[in-house]
Amino acid sequence: MPLVRDVPTTPFSDQKPGTSGLRKRTTVFRTPHYLENFVQALLDVAALDAKATLIIGGDGRFLNREATQVIIRMAAANGITRVMVGQGGLLSTPAASHLIRLSGAGGIILSASHNPGGPDGDFGIKYNAANGGPAPESFTNEVAKRAAELTSYRIADMADVPLDTIGTHTFDDITVVVVDPVTEYATLMESLFDFAAIRALFAGGFRMRFDAMHAITGPYATEILERRLGAPAGTVINGTPLPDFGGGHPDPNLTYAHDLVEELFGTSAPDFGAASDGDGDRNMVLGTRFFVTPSDSLAILAANATLAPGYATGIAGVARSMPTSAAVDRVAKEMNLPCFETPTGWKFFGNLLDAGRITLCGEESFGTGSSHVREKDGLWAVLFWLNIIAVRGESVEQIVTGHWTKFGRNYYTRYDYEEVPSDAAASVMQQLRDEQVSQPGQTIAGRKIAAADDFSYLDPIDGSTSAHQGLRILFEDGSRIIYRLSGTGTAGATLRVYIESYVAGPDGLDRDPQDALKDLVQAALDVAQIPQRTGRTAPTVIT
Ligand code: G1P
Ligand code: ZN
Numbered sequence: 001m002p003l004v005r006d007v008p009t010t011p012f013s014d015q016k017p018g019t020s021g022l023r024k025r026t027t028v029f030r031t032p033h034y035l036e037n038f039v040q041a042l043l044d045v046a047a048l049d050a051k052a053t054l055i056i057g058g059d060g061r062f063l064n065r066e067a068t069q070v071i072i073r074m075a076a077a078n079g080i081t082r083v084m085v086g087q088g089g090l091l092s093t094p095a096a097s098h099l100i101r102l103s104g105a106g107g108i109i110l111s112a113s114h115n116p117g118g119p120d121g122d123f124g125i126k127y128n129a130a131n132g133g134p135a136p137e138s139f140t141n142e143v144a145k146r147a148a149e150l151t152s153y154r155i156a157d158m159a160d161v162p163l164d165t166i167g168t169h170t171f172d173d174i175t176v177v178v179v180d181p182v183t184e185y186a187t188l189m190e191s192l193f194d195f196a197a198i199r200a201l202f203a204g205g206f207r208m209r210f211d212a213m214h215a216i217t218g219p220y221a222t223e224i225l226e227r228r229l230g231a232p233a234g235t236v237i238n239g240t241p242l243p244d245f246g247g248g249h250p251d252p253n254l255t256y257a258h259d260l261v262e263e264l265f266g267t268s269a270p271d272f273g274a275a276s277d278g279d280g281d282r283n284m285v286l287g288t289r290f291f292v293t294p295s296d297s298l299a300i301l302a303a304n305a306t307l308a309p310g311y312a313t314g315i316a317g318v319a320r321s322m323p324t325s326a327a328v329d330r331v332a333k334e335m336n337l338p339c340f341e342t343p344t345g346w347k348f349f350g351n352l353l354d355a356g357r358i359t360l361c362g363e364e365s366f367g368t369g370s371s372h373v374r375e376k377d378g379l380w381a382v383l384f385w386l387n388i389i390a391v392r393g394e395s396v397e398q399i400v401t402g403h404w405t406k407f408g409r410n411y412y413t414r415y416d417y418e419e420v421p422s423d424a425a426a427s428v429m430q431q432l433r434d435e436q437v438s439q440p441g442q443t444i445a446g447r448k449i450a451a452a453d454d455f456s457y458l459d460p461i462d463g464s465t466s467a468h469q470g471l472r473i474l475f476e477d478g479s480r481i482i483y484r485l486s487g488t489g490t491a492g493a494t495l496r497v498y499i500e501s502y503v504a505g506p507d508g509l510d511r512d513p514q515d516a517l518k519d520l521v522q523a524a525l526d527v528a529q530i531p532q533r534t535g536r537t538a539p540t541v542i543t
Pocket of ligand 2: 112
């Protein structure tokens, strides 16, 4: 029996309500007892059965390895007898979700997703339940409450686990199974997609670039794309996970994945480009000099789902987060499928997936996924695209423009104002609520307002309600303006404005989105008085 110590701690209670885990500056996590306090609260609330296996892994950012050792020692001290951890303490978020579903009763994921890492970056920790998905809000609120009361935590005095050595390591009270982080995930992907068709595509000279952004998907993409699918060496760039992501911002969008964007929009651009984020759950997809919006991507995957063996018998339904464009709604209507609109955040898809009501789901924020795991999945989306390209024998641009011709086009853009002083951001939202600046019947930018509200969601499975999920101005022609505050930023507030407008075609399908949406964007900024209230004349990021 290793010595179990009860270490006194001051209570910590600064988890943001409603968030699925704890995400903070790395410096905060390095405050003495801070990590331990949260882990103890988490283990207390999870109350895992002694025989249960706890899965542990993270995206490789600074502190990942040390935190993994601490969590294993605390698991041992708290009566957990078996943990399974990715080699080096690594697991992408979707791979962790899969491993939990295969062999765990729950899992701890170490990541701050797409936020920068390193000693001055961000760190995070979250708990996923036995279904592989983020723990529900009731759980995380319990954890926050518990963390605020704790006066001590339990930790075992045991040797460091050899995290780099695959195999079963037995300690006095706990067995630690170190697994290859990629193997099970790669097998799952092989079961869903037509690897033979994709292999033939690469063998025929199809050129792809995958930017792993020095984050977790490097080893996954290298194994799957280059080894199993025969893409040429060098297809994956920035493929070695680094503790600080090479100093970059591991978020696959047009701003942060600049190397990839430059190449795909350059003169000798490859046929296909893709990137994933820090922990591997987001994806960006590009064709030759062509950007696919995540909202369109979801719609296109839904429309072509049966081309992939894993979805050949059809899909049960689809869901999108409220700010995601309604492109997928049109596909669902045409295919006679149920279509759900949920608040922002992956956790809202979990119940629908568990109940078998949906098969595919996605968000405008570069997140797409399916019932194969309970997280969004970056590489999965990329493989799905490769499968569709291989079977259809068309370019990305042909697939997307063909889709618009059939379904019409939802022009879409998102403006982000990052690190705005919290009170300024709150005043923007308050003003929109109080003064009821947008009234049905009123006209903005030549469009008549049909309704304006603060989005509220009634979960059809558990009956719970989530209110205040974003202010919407809905126009009679299907256009929308949405305002919401981010729940994931770690400094100040991030204000997001989403603008969408639908064109049925056949004319006007090939405009530049910023140009097509110009009037509506201006109206959105005016109505909310963004420059006046935030002092910002331009957003930090436009997508
Ligand atoms: C952002 C995205 C949201 C996504 C979340 C986690 O949240 O907008 O769609 O689920 O990151 O990746 P936000 O910062 O907007 O609250
Ligand atoms: Zn992520």
